[in-house]
Amino acid sequence: MDLGTVLSVILLAPLVAAGLIWILARQRAALAMTLSLGAAATILCLSLWLFFAGWDGSAFEISTEWLTLGSLTLDVGFLLNDLSALMLFIVAFVGFWIHLFSVGYMNDDKARGRFFGGLSIFMFSMLGIVLANNLFMMFIFWELVGFSSYMLIGHYLDTDEAAQASKKAFIVNRVGDFGFLIGIIITYWTFGTVNFNELREVVGTQPQLVTTLMGLLLFCGVLGKSAQMPLHVWLPDAMAGPTPISALIHAATMVAAGVYFLGRSFFLFTEEALHIVAWVGVVTAVSAALWAFAQRDIKKILAYSTLSQLGYMVAGFGLGSLYGLHHGDAHNALYYGIGASMFHLTTHAFFKALLFLGSGSVIHACHHEQDIFKMGGLWKKMPLTTLTFAAGVIAIAGVPFIAAGFFSKDAILYVAMKSSQPAFYLLTGTALLTALYMGRLFFIAFLGKPNSASAEHAHESPWTIVLPLLVLAVFSIGGGYMIMYPVTLQEVMGHWVPHPHGKDHTTMIIISAVASIIGLVLARIIYGAGAATDKVEKTLPPVFAISRSRFYFDEIYGYYVKKVQDRLADVVAFLDTLFISGVLVRGSAAVAGLLGVTARRLHTGSVSTYVWWFFAGLVLFGAYAGGFFDGIIQ
Amino acid sequence: MIIGLEHYFFVSVLLFAIGFFGVLLRKNTLVVFMCLELMLSASILALIAFSRYHTTPGQGLMEGNIFVLFIIAIAACEVAVGLSIIVALWRRNQTVELSEINELKH
Amino acid sequence: MKEILFHSFAALTIVPALFVVMSRKPVNAAMNMLVSFVGLAGLFVLLETYFLAVLQVMVYAGAIVVLFLFIIMLLDADKSPAPNLIRFLASLAAFALMVCGGYFLVFGCGAGPYPEISAEAPASLSRTFGVELFTTYLLPFQLTGFMLLIAMVGVIVVSRKEQPESTGDEQ
Numbered sequence: 001m002d003l004g005t006v007l008s009v010i011l012l013a014p015l016v017a018a019g020l021i022w023i024l025a026r027q028r029a030a031l032a033m034t035l036s037l038g039a040a041a042t043i044l045c046l047s048l049w050l051f052f053a054g055w056d057g058s059a060f061e062i063s064t065e066w067l068t069l070g071s072l073t074l075d076v077g078f079l080l081n082d083l084s085a086l087m088l089f090i091v092a093f094v095g096f097w098i099h100l101f102s103v104g105y106m107n108d109d110k111a112r113g114r115f116f117g118g119l120s121i122f123m124f125s126m127l128g129i130v131l132a133n134n135l136f137m138m139f140i141f142w143e144l145v146g147f148s149s150y151m152l153i154g155h156y157l158d159t160d161e162a163a164q165a166s167k168k169a170f171i172v173n174r175v176g177d178f179g180f181l182i183g184i185i186i187t188y189w190t191f192g193t194v195n196f197n198e199l200r201e202v203v204g205t206q207p208q209l210v211t212t213l214m215g216l217l218l219f220c221g222v223l224g225k226s227a228q229m230p231l232h233v234w235l236p237d238a239m240a241g242p243t244p245i246s247a248l249i250h251a252a253t254m255v256a257a258g259v260y261f262l263g264r265s266f267f268l269f270t271e272e273a274l275h276i277v278a279w280v281g282v283v284t285a286v287s288a289a290l291w292a293f294a295q296r297d298i299k300k301i302l303a304y305s306t307l308s309q310l311g312y313m314v315a316g317f318g319l320g321s322l323y324g325l326h327h328g329d330a331h332n333a334l335y336y337g338i339g340a341s342m343f344h345l346t347t348h349a350f351f352k353a354l355l356f357l358g359s360g361s362v363i364h365a366c367h368h369e370q371d372i373f374k375m376g377g378l379w380k381k382m383p384l385t386t387l388t389f390a391a392g393v394i395a396i397a398g399v400p401f402i403a404a405g406f407f408s409k410d411a412i413l414y415v416a417m418k419s420s421q422p423a424f425y426l427l428t429g430t431a432l433l434t435a436l437y438m439g440r441l442f443f444i445a446f447l448g449k450p451n452s453a454s455a456e457h458a459h460e461s462p463w464t465i466v467l468p469l470l471v472l473a474v475f476s477i478g479g480g481y482m483i484m485y486p487v488t489l490q491e492v493m494g495h496w497v498p499h500p501h502g503k504d505h506t507t508m509i510i511i512s513a514v515a516s517i518i519g520l521v522l523a524r525i526i527y528g529a530g531a532a533t534d535k536v537e538k539t540l541p542p543v544f545a546i547s548r549s550r551f552y553f554d555e556i557y558g559y560y561v562k563k564v565q566d567r568l569a570d571v572v573a574f575l576d577t578l579f580i581s582g583v584l585v586r587g588s589a590a591v592a593g594l595l596g597v598t599a600r601r602l603h604t605g606s607v608s609t610y611v612w613w614f615f616a617g618l619v620l621f622g623a624y625a626g627g628f629f630d631g632i633i634q
Numbered sequence: 635m636i637i638g639l640e641h642y643f644f645v646s647v648l649l650f651a652i653g654f655f656g657v658l659l660r661k662n663t664l665v666v667f668m669c670l671e672l673m674l675s676a677s678i679l680a681l682i683a684f685s686r687y688h689t690t691p692g693q694g695l696m697e698g699n700i701f702v703l704f705i706i707a708i709a710a711c712e713v714a715v716g717l718s719i720i721v722a723l724w725r726r727n728q729t730v731e732l733s734e735i736n737e738l739k740h
Numbered sequence: 741m742k743e744i745l746f747h748s749f750a751a752l753t754i755v756p757a758l759f760v761v762m763s764r765k766p767v768n769a770a771m772n773m774l775v776s777f778v779g780l781a782g783l784f785v786l787l788e789t790y791f792l793a794v795l796q797v798m799v800y801a802g803a804i805v806v807l808f809l810f811i812i813m814l815l816d817a818d819k820s821p822a823p824n825l826i827r828f829l830a831s832l833a834a835f836a837l838m839v840c841g842g843y844f845l846v847f848g849c850g851a852g853p854y855p856e857i858s859a860e861a862p863a864s865l866s867r868t869f870g871v872e873l874f875t876t877y878l879l880p881f882q883l884t885g886f887m888l889l890i891a892m893v894g895v896i897v898v899s900r901k902e903q904p905e906s907t908g909d910e911q
Contacts, residue, residue, distance in 0.1 A: 605739025647842035694862025711891035
């Protein structure tokens, strides 16, 4: 089987599943689940076959012309290299386990057909982004992924909250995509091509063509999709969607698409652009970590945690690339940014999906109770969930050696230390805060005694929910070690990630250990196990208020929309009603009507009048024949 | 004076103008119809005159005359049909005044 | 001699035509039309198309005017009132315009030299007409036949009395 066919099947299997679901299975939940799960399994099997047998690791590209508009040609093609193989593995692997989880989690939902159809469409769109070999194709699938996200966030049709959240997600993404599109156009204009390989060649020979503006505009797409500041506001609201969606889209894959894109187009970023990218990441990481402390909803805490970790990834890319530019003598130095960010993306996909699925298990068991202060004592009722959740918490806190997150965060902190001291201090502080708020979540929700009736009645979830948790837990713990991954993927993971050596190695271990363990211990001390109220809220209200304010981003945007944008929209609407509807449309209709009315008056019914008209015509015709109009009519 | 083509032509034009004058002026449908016939006969006079004067030696020009033959036949049909319509109109409105027959209006 | 004949026949055509337009009674108009057609037939004779002259008298004067008279009698048309002044003046203006235009058309500077009678008129026999009709003009001849048929059918259909609706049950 040649690679092109295999990749096409991987890309199109979920689309076919979605199409079949739409035609056959909109009301038949079992069939929809089978189709969707089958497509996910196909993707996983084919991907594993690729990595273990079918693909030798060398870069593979295939493309066909799709659309030609004048001198512009849009291609459709696949580019399979180290980076896309890694991303493909993550999407296929995590995607499959989440599909399995959804089968169990959504068993009492009435619209399962629509849900699984949307899930398959999302897989199709995400795989399109992963495999795309040029910017235009990637942009098309970028938008498709945004649409799938919109559709799935708004899955619960009867809540207003979900509709608002889906709208917000789509609109905020659109703002980012606007800059993205302009960046793509500038890239095309400068280089004459949008194919990644060709771009890389041209940049190699003429590096002076790359401008900071180009890189920053392309980064706007990352701002939207990966929820960096200031376009981060949609991600917490997106938790209104079902939990498997939060896990798959808003933790593991879609929000990581921005980071993946940075990896794909790393050569289009100048040093100034990389500085800005790094600092945007750092600021996002720090701010989100601060905001997580005032949240009560388990999913919202995880959402802010995702924001923070995405900031880490983006910062890792920026700082790693800067490190590679200045200190790179190894031949992989160019790729340090990609390595650091993609490594963290991988481990984050595992442990964040695990945490979300775990929270889903808890929510399902507590009959849709999401406030952590109303949980508590779940360790007795749901031991497996608690165990796997603990694994996830350890992973995200970055406890040395037993957490995948340790290795990846380690790499990022190392490049931060080497590139920018302020960034290093901020990121280390954020690591401490991360451990702190995740510990808060764990201790309040899982330990202690139950705080409400729904927590009392919780019980362990069925195997379709627990099995994915176990698998992901194994990867969350062991994901830092190379042997967990197929050989063909170890290039990225092994050689592209910057490793500290010697003295630096020990320093990093100590810093990580301190940050994570002190964070967890502090959480236990400050909040206590199974607490019913937030102690910090009681004792330090100003601190709590700053955290809860989330720096007023939503309020500022709301003010802007209501006062500025709506007013402008009203003016435009008025002009539209007046000129376009009124003058142009109704006006032209009125002119036609006027002509009709005038013509109608000619039908007097009196024959004599008609004869007079005859005579007039005769006179005109005679004048024409006599050459009277020769000067006027040529 | 030699009677030339222009004289016959002018008589035809005059007859046509008189016919048209009648169509414009009169209100009785029948009289209007008669004036219409006058116009038609003016045109056949012109045709025959042209046919006669353009005859070249050796080849007689019959086109105009044949045309007139057809016109006479068609005029007969037209009068028949037109008069039957007028009769039908009279049955409906009990009048043949043109100003009374004005129902096909806006 | 020919000029005198021409002018008298022309007068015989034009003057009754004017009376057709001006007569208040329709019967008078029809009679004047008859005289006008006869004058026209005279002009045809001057133009040496004897066949058509006779045809004119037979068909036009004989059939068409008679038909008009039948219908006038049938409809019992009254004496028409005098036309109103504005209408009369407007029509007169149109008439004058046409006559002037016609005069300039015929005798004006653009009218080229008119041909003279240069040859003998073709024999005005039915044979001459027949030859043309059955060879060169066969198609119009057939179509004219159709036209006559259509006219006949049309007249019969249009002048049918409306059938009263049958009401009530059949006993």
